[in-house]
Amino acid sequence: MTSIEAWFMDDSDEDHRMPHKLNPNEPVSLKELENIGVFYWKLDADIYETDPALEKIRKDRGYSYSDIITIDKDKLPNYEDKLKMFFEEHLHLDDEIRYILDGRAYFDVRDREDRWIRIAMTKGDLITLPAGIYHRFTLTETNYTQAMRLFVGEPVWKAYNRPADEFDIRQKYATDSSRACFFWVERDDSSSYMVVRLKRTLSWRYRAGSCCTRPSSCLSDSFKRPRYNRHTAALLFACRGEEREVIGLQGEEERPERPQK
Known part of the structure; x- marks a missing residue:
């Protein structure tokens, strides 16, 4: 499996679309991501409509619903407000599954020490974030991405901004004995x-x-x-x-x- 690029972030308040790598860089491995419940696949986005690999993942994991969102100032209504909302630290009560069909983007997730890890997403990257993990999303300097959003059953769009520790799913994630x-x-x-x-x-x-x-x-x-x-x-x-x-x-x-x- 091709490894996705991820790293620990610096504390700079500069443009959040910049990489924000530490100096020297502290990369995060795919195994380390898996240890906090983040899983990754590399697929062929050019054939996403008929891709048997994607179909198998959907079948095995029960991803019965999907849609496609284009995040671009000319195509997404309320573009600036949406980007601000996506970048607010939050969690969901269900897994978040995103497949990048075009462009680039970042997912930032909190590790067990509350440090930010930035995950660089490019065309063909499919990622799942576990329910209960604090995270956020932003574009890169290209200001464009197109992504497939997948769900188990009916889509659930509700995000709970931090602090949201009162939810059972957050407590389960934070205290999972398997980790x-x-x-x-x-x-x-x-x-x-x-x-x-x-x-x-x-x-x-x-x-x-x-x-x-x-x-x-x-x-x-x-x-x-x-x-x-x-x-x-x-x-x-x-x-x-x-x-x-x-x-x-x-x-x-x-x-x-x-x-x-």
Whole structure:
């Protein structure tokens, strides 16, 4: 699969149609996008009306409704107002699915640390944003794109501007246990360590200790030991001040092999 281009954004207030890359650039991989629920396909937009690859995606994922929107000052009524609305940070109660048929555009999404990731969309790019993710949309300097909008069932156009944390779908997205990460933290005297589950996945650069996103392969055996004193507690770590759940505490004699970084 061709990888889409994405990167962490800077904090500049300049024209939001500019790339806004950091210096040096910090790219975001397709895998990292998938970890926050964003999925991507590269298709042939020239044959979108008869494309079997698109038809298969629609069938497999239940995208029964579609329409086409052209975002151009000469073709979209209330063009300026619509662009301002699209660029307001918001979420939807359903997935957002967009397929770029022509032109270019940006989708910006929040990662688990609330950092903006900019996703560059070009002709042939199909993307799905999960329900509950904060995001926004804008054109590039070309000021033009044409996109197919897809939905499961009847289209739902309602957007909820941030803050919208009261919705169940937002809470589910933010606390999805399938995106949790396990890692261990040694005490100063190296006599024991804590096995910790993050309540939300953080970027690798901010995790303390050694991490393992597949606990079944490195830590789960220790969970089954009779001597394991299982308990939970709220804990704040100095590294980021993020709340974590302490899964357990073990002594030196029970320490499993350290997971590789």
